[in-house]
Amino acid sequence: MKTIQKLADAVRLYFHYVSLNVRSAMQYKASLLLMITGQLLVSFSTFFGIHFMFMRFSHVKGYTYEEVLLCFAIVLMQFSLAEMFARGFDTFSGTVRRGEFDRILVRPRSTVLQVLGSRFEITRIGRMAQACLMFAYVVSASPVAWTPLRVTTLAMMLLGGAMLFGALFQVYASLCFFTLDGLEFMNVLTDGGREYGKYPLDIYGKRVMQFSIAVVPYAVVQYYPLQLLLGRSANPWLAFCPLGVLPFAAICQLCWRYGVSRYKSAGS
Amino acid sequence: MIRVEHVSKTYRVQKRSAGFAAALTSLFSREYEEIRALNDVSFTIGDGEMIGYMGPNGAGKSSTIKILSGILTPDSGSVTIDGRVPWKNRIEHVKSIGVVFGQRSQLWWDIPVIDSYELLRDIYAIPKAQYSKNLEELTELLALSELLKTPTRQLSLGQRMRCEIAASLLHAPKVLFLDEPTIGLDAVSKIAVREFVTRQNREHGTTVILTTHDMQDISALAKRVILIGRGRILLDGTIDDIRREGANPGGETTDLDQAVANLYRRLDIL
Structure with missing residues (x-):
């Protein structure tokens, strides 16, 4: 009981932080609107990349246009959620250098709660809107039957993926304690994960798959549950595959x- | 009760000469120099005392404050504050202290001060009734009523400092650390801050540890002065001890700033 109460208290405090962040952002109306619009438009470039490719080819390793689009929408949503909630880790080098960690x-x-609370990026709503648009299109156009199991799978993928990207941001932030500066190579894993993740991971071959299982578990929030979602596998346990992120996050x-x-x- | 025994802290500071070539070399091999920020520091502070902690820039003042407030861990030695070790029982410890960093703000820049206070209320889990009582008292004593609805970025430095001090006292801490609280303030604001701190100490028995370069702050606030230089405690006494030790060579009395300058030179700690 006491743990639950503590957790509820932490969540309440977190949303208090969120509310201050949003209130701060609203002080600069023009900037806020432009940022949201910008975030919305930026993701279109990746979308067009996929779109134009499928104008030439009808399949990528057996995946259709709608299937790839669904995959991309999921990964984009995972990443945007992580950026929105875990932005404090992403900008942590500044926090350390300005001495704000004191x-x-x-x-x-808890330090994690405070760092997460210090930055909540409302502008990422723009990118989420893009992901939602693609979802809406895919749901209406694709033959996927949305059974309760599939909806659960989707929810698990979003949660697990957001957690995975959030955990990567946390590692990035942890390195700042030693270097006092952000290490850009970490972006290969975060931004890179998002860009590679727009296609199902098996198209990149064996090595990338091995990496995505053993090193950074992208596969458990993308490739495996996606198989269930697209009806390529009937194993219902794949829905809970995203839980594989938990050890990595730990x-x-x-x-x-x-x-x-x-x-x-x-x-x- | 604050008990500091034989505390030492060493930093590794990177050394390199000026210029691009040196910067390039430093990418591959670096030379470090060990700086002893604190060297066998011991003192005891009783409940309700007001301490002026002084010393030239780089003497180890901030390091001491950071160790006492649980931000840094010393290399050796022990610290207990009300029986707790700051860096081991961080969360329990910081509930009962307040820290004002004169050069850094803890208020949210773009929103009214009162919004920052309400977040602090939730961070420290201050009961509603106690929060209103404390806020009311602080508002009256620091003349904040006009300021609470103003965004922090629109406050003058003096107004902001009053708000910062109130922010650090909302949870009624037993110990208050003030790290250069009057830096850059005009005369009126300085006096307001001093009067408030004196009163806080007298009426609530708050222990106050103050670092400053402003000798008037020290003489107005602190009965006891601890002087630190090159990481060592050099004097633990009263303002009169400083005056006497720092008197001009002829022996005639001089003003406090001059006495401190004499003392720093004589002790060779600059």
């Missing part, structure tokens, strides 16, 4: 803890 440490709350959390313990404050 303030986080003198408050009686390791990322340990990295973070270690980073915090090694924190050297900057400035006076």
Whole structure:
């Protein structure tokens, strides 16, 4: 009971942070609207990339246009959710360099909660709108029958994927404790994961699949549950495959803890 | 009760000469120098005391504050505040302290001050009744009523500092750390801050640890002064001790700033 109460309290506090973030963003109306529109438009370029390719080819390794589009919409949604909620990790190098992490440490709350709360990126709604548009199109055009199991699969994929990208942002942030600066190579895993993820992972061959299972578990939130979603497999357990992110997230959390313990404050 | 015993802290500072070539070399091999920020520091502070913690820039003041507030872990030595070790029981410890960093803001930049306060209420889980009582008192004493509805970015430095101090006291901490609270303030704001801190100490028995370069702050606020230089405690006494130790060579009395400058030079800690 007590744990549940604590959790509910943390969630309430988190949404208080979110509300302040949104209120802050609304102070700059023009900037907010332009950012949301920009986010919406940017993703169109990737969409057109897929669209034009399918004007030349009807299949990519057996996947149809609608199937790839569904995959892309899911990955885009996963990534946007992670960016919206875990933006605090993504911009963490600035937090450390400006010495703002000191303030986080003198408050009686978990560091993760405070870092996540410090930045909530409402503008990512633009990119989500794009993902929703594609969803709407795919749902109306594709032959996928939306059984309760498939809807569950979809929800699990979105949650697991958002968690996976969030965990990658957390590792990125943990490195800032040692370098005081963001390491751009991590973007290969985050932005790269999003760009590669627009096609089902098996089209890239064996090596990429191995990497996506053993190193960064993209496959458990994309390729495997997608097989169930597209009716290529009937194994209902694939719906819960995205839970495979949990051990990975736990390791990322340990990295973070270690980073915090090694924190050297900057400035006076 | 704050007990600091034999605390040492060393930083590794990167060394390199100026220029592009040196910057390039430093990518591959770096030379580090060990800087002893704190070297066997010990002191005890009783409940309700007001301490002026002074020393030249780089003496180790901020490092001490950061260790006491649980931000940094010392290399050796022990610290207990009301029986707790700051960096081990961080969450329990920080519930009972307040920290004001004069050079950094803890208020949200674009929204009214009161919104930041309400977030703090939830962060510290202050009961509603107690929150209203504390806020009311702070609003009156620091003359905040006009400021609470203003976004932080539109406040003057003096107004902002009053809001910062109130933010650090909403949860009624037992210990208050003030790190250069009057830096850059005009005379009126400085006096307002000093009067408020004195009153807070007298009426709530809050322990206050103040670092500043402003000798008037120290003489107005602190009965006890701890002087630190090159990571060592050099003097633990009263403002009169500083005056006496820092007197001009002829022996005639001088103003406090001059006395401190003399003292720093004599102790060779600049």
